[in-house]
Amino acid sequence: MEKLARKQVQALTPYMSARRIGGSGDIWLNANESPFDNEYKTDFARLNRYSECQPKALIEAYASYAGVEANQTLTSRGADEGIELLIRAFCEPGEDSILYCPPTYGMYAISAETIGVERKVVPLTADWQLDLPTIEANLDTVKLVFVCSPNNPTGNLVNRDDIITLLEMTKDKAIVVMDEAYIDFCPEASTADLLADYPNLAILRTLSKAFALAGLRCGFTLANAPLINVLLKVIAPYPVPVPVADIAIQALSESGLARAKYQVLDLNANRAYLQAGLSMLPGVLVHEGWGNYLLVEFTNGDELFKATWDNGIILRNSPIENCVRISVGNREECEKTLAFIRNQINQSAA
Ligand SMILES: *Cc1c(COP(=O)(O)O)cnc(C)c1O
Numbered sequence: 001m002e003k004l005a006r007k008q009v010q011a012l013t014p015y016m017s018a019r020r021i022g023g024s025g026d027i028w029l030n031a032n033e034s035p036f037d038n039e040y041k042t043d044f045a046r047l048n049r050y051s052e053c054q055p056k057a058l059i060e061a062y063a064s065y066a067g068v069e070a071n072q073t074l075t076s077r078g079a080d081e082g083i084e085l086l087i088r089a090f091c092e093p094g095e096d097s098i099l100y101c102p103p104t105y106g107m108y109a110i111s112a113e114t115i116g117v118e119r120k121v122v123p124l125t126a127d128w129q130l131d132l133p134t135i136e137a138n139l140d141t142v143k144l145v146f147v148c149s150p151n152n153p154t155g156n157l158v159n160r161d162d163i164i165t166l167l168e169m170t171k172d173k174a175i176v177v178m179d180e181a182y183i184d185f186c187p188e189a190s191t192a193d194l195l196a197d198y199p200n201l202a203i204l205r206t207l208s209k210a211f212a213l214a215g216l217r218c219g220f221t222l223a224n225a226p227l228i229n230v231l232l233k234v235i236a237p238y239p240v241p242v243p244v245a246d247i248a249i250q251a252l253s254e255s256g257l258a259r260a261k262y263q264v265l266d267l268n269a270n271r272a273y274l275q276a277g278l279s280m281l282p283g284v285l286v287h288e289g290w291g292n293y294l295l296v297e298f299t300n301g302d303e304l305f306k307a308t309w310d311n312g313i314i315l316r317n318s319p320i321e322n323c324v325r326i327s328v329g330n331r332e333e334c335e336k337t338l339a340f341i342r343n344q345i346n347q348s349a350a
Contacts, residue, residue: 042247089231090144167194
């Protein structure tokens with residue numbers, strides 16, 4: 001059967017999501033999920049009818065939250081579908097390419113590969129910022145440049161001045177896609193205000209992280225209307241299930257937004273707790289993080305990862321040597337994880 005698949009697909013290694021990797025235990029800090037399980041009710045009525053392609057109330061609620069216009073907002077099945085829509089709409093397979101800057105989120109490469117679009121890779125600099133001269137030298141055939149800020153898995157923000165330079169550099173040539181999946185944890189770092197000046201800017205957002213709705217599968221793309229209209233040409237006719245729109249609208253209501261804000265404050269405090277506690281341990285370097293996760297460097301990252309895994313604390317190993325990514329859980333999860341790691345390090349020092 002495999003042989004019947006497209007060659008691109010035969011060669012493809014699927015994205016190893018935290019969920020696919022599995023594990024067993026009672027502390028799950030590997031997928032940047034929220035520890036808050038908020039309750040929603042929906043009446044499951046009207047399911048005999050198709051949903052609106054872009055449910056008006058949902059679009060208006062998110063646009064208002066993001067400080068943009070409704071015609072600058074598109075909703076899709078998670079930010080992941082936004083990535084795919086952008087590539088499908090703007091890149092000619094076998095001709096155009098995307099450019100991305102590792103270490104970063106894995107789905108840009110996988111979506112491009114699936115669609116048969118070439119990938120140009122310009123690693124981040126040593127301090128995980130954009131290597132602008134090398135990007136400029138490689139823009140040939142590039143239609144989309146993906147920039148993740150806060151970056152997953154490193155956690156840092158990309159310099160705003162560099163983003164503006166990149167937008168200028170790519171004007172009339174390529175689209176800069178800012179992946180802001182974690183921006184709700186540091187809203188002051190958003191580039192949404194730059195939409196006023198840059199028709200070649202697209203911004204990815206999601207309800208999966210700060211809104212604690214990873215299982216809902218609801219994301220957004222923000223851009224000026226002409227770009228949004230191109231995406232609307234390639235999106236599926238009914239991309240948003242009726243119950244999804246209903247629950248997302250509740251999450252974006254006044255009380256939903258207040259709750260999300262409170263939960264962000266709580267998680268940011270837990271992140272500070274983890275950061276402070278881990279930093280005190282010998283041989284541990286905690287990188288500054290702006291999302292709901294921290295990238296932590298150990299003397300032997302693989303060993304630490306395995307020790308936690310074997311003891312039911314499921315973290316995410318990272319492509320960066322000796323680094324483990326730890327999602328910020330509730331206070332108890334953070335305390336248990338910190339205590340375990342402290343013990344582990346004391347033991348190997350003894
Ligand atoms: C989680 C994540 C996404 C995907 O979000 P969904 O809305 O759940 O598809 C996109 N980009 C980054 C950087 C992420 O970490």
